[in-house]
Amino acid sequence: MGEWVFAPGLVPTAVYLVLLVVLIGLGQWQLDRADEKRTALAERAAATKAPVISVNEQAATLARHEYRRATAAGRFDTDHQFLLDNQVEDGRIGYRVITPLRLEGRDAAVLVDRGFIPIADSRQELPTLPPVEPEARVSGRISAGPSVGMRLGEAADGTKRWPRRLQYIDFDYMDATLDYPLSDYLLVEGSLATDAVARRGERDAWRFGPARHEGYAVQWFALAAALTLIWLVVNTRRQKRGDAA
Numbered sequence: 001m002g003e004w005v006f007a008p009g010l011v012p013t014a015v016y017l018v019l020l021v022v023l024i025g026l027g028q029w030q031l032d033r034a035d036e037k038r039t040a041l042a043e044r045a046a047a048t049k050a051p052v053i054s055v056n057e058q059a060a061t062l063a064r065h066e067y068r069r070a071t072a073a074g075r076f077d078t079d080h081q082f083l084l085d086n087q088v089e090d091g092r093i094g095y096r097v098i099t100p101l102r103l104e105g106r107d108a109a110v111l112v113d114r115g116f117i118p119i120a121d122s123r124q125e126l127p128t129l130p131p132v133e134p135e136a137r138v139s140g141r142i143s144a145g146p147s148v149g150m151r152l153g154e155a156a157d158g159t160k161r162w163p164r165r166l167q168y169i170d171f172d173y174m175d176a177t178l179d180y181p182l183s184d185y186l187l188v189e190g191s192l193a194t195d196a197v198a199r200r201g202e203r204d205a206w207r208f209g210p211a212r213h214e215g216y217a218v219q220w221f222a223l224a225a226a227l228t229l230i231w232l233v234v235n236t237r238r239q240k241r242g243d244a245a
Contacts, residue, residue: 008235016231020224027220034213041209043067048141055110055183056103062185065142072110072187073137074103080178081129081163084146087116094118095165096146097129098186100178101138110183111174112138113145126163140189145169 008016047067053060055072076099083095094117100109120127146169155170164177175182 003238004236005238006232006236008231012231012235016227019227023220023224023227027217027224030213030217030220034210034217037213038210052139055187056105059108060142060183060185062142062144066144066185068142069139070142070187071137071139072101072103072112074101074109075134076101076112076132076136077109077178078129078132078134079162082111082174083126083163083165084169085157085165085167087146089116092116092118095127097163098145098166098174099132100180100182101136101187102180108181108183109178110138110187111171111185112140113143113186113188115189126165129163138187138189140187143186143188145186 044067047065048069050068052069052071053065055070056074060068060070078099080100082098084098085095087094087096097114097117099112099114101112102109114130114132117127117130155166155168155173157165157167159165166174169186171182171184
C-alpha cells in the first residue's frame with residue numbers, strides 16, 4: 001500500500017495465531033459460562049415459584065428438586081448432628097448446624113441446616129448447639145449446601161465424637177455414619193435464614209452471575225483485538241526507495 005509493506009514473518013505469525021486462538025477460546029468459554037449461569041438462574045427462579053412439596057409424601061432428590069420449597073415432619077436426631085466448619089456470617093467465623101430429621105411415616109431422614117453458630121472460645125472446644133424440639137415440622141428450600149473450591153483430605157476431622165465436625169459437605173460420608181438412609185440434599189430451614197443472609201445471597205447471585213462472565217469475555221476479546229493490532233503494526237514497515245526501485 002503505497003510506501004508501506006506488510007511482510008509478516010513465519011514464526012511471529014505462528015505465535016500470533018496460537019495466542020489468538022487461545023484468547024478467542026477463553027472469551028467464548030466465558031460466554032458459555034454466562035449462558036450456563038443464565039440458565040441456572042432461570043431454573044432457580046422457576047423452582048422457587050413451583051408448588052411446595054412434602055418430602056414425607058414425595059421422595060425428593062437434589063438433581064430434580066434443588067431450590068424447591070419443601071416441608072418435612074419428623075423427629076430430630078439430636079444425638080447425631082454435624083457441624084460444617086469454616087463458615088462466615090456477618091464477619092463472624094463459625095459453623096452451620098446440620099441435624100438429621102427422621103421422617104414421619106418413612107424409614108429415611110433429611111438433613112436440616114438449622115443455621116449458623118459462632119465458634120467457641122477455642123477451636124478445640126465445640127460450641128453448645130442451639131436447642132430444638134425433637135418433634136418438628138420444618139419448612140425451607142432444598143439445597144446442595146455451601147460449596148468448596150477443592151476437597152482436601154477427609155470430610156470429617158477424624159474423631160468419632162458427636163456432634164461431628166465436617167470440613168465440607170459429603171452426603172455419602174454422612175449417610176455412612178448413620179444407621180438409616182439420608183437424603184442427598186440439605187433442607188435449609190427458612191425460620192433461621194435471616195434477611196441479611198437472604199440479601200447476601202441475592203448480591204452473590206448478581207456478582208457471580210452472567211454479567212460478570214460477559215465482562216470477562218469482553219476483556220479476552222479486547223486482548224485478542226489488541227494482539228491483532230500489534231501484529232499488524234509490527235509486521236508493517238515503510239518501504240525504502242531502493243526496495244521500491
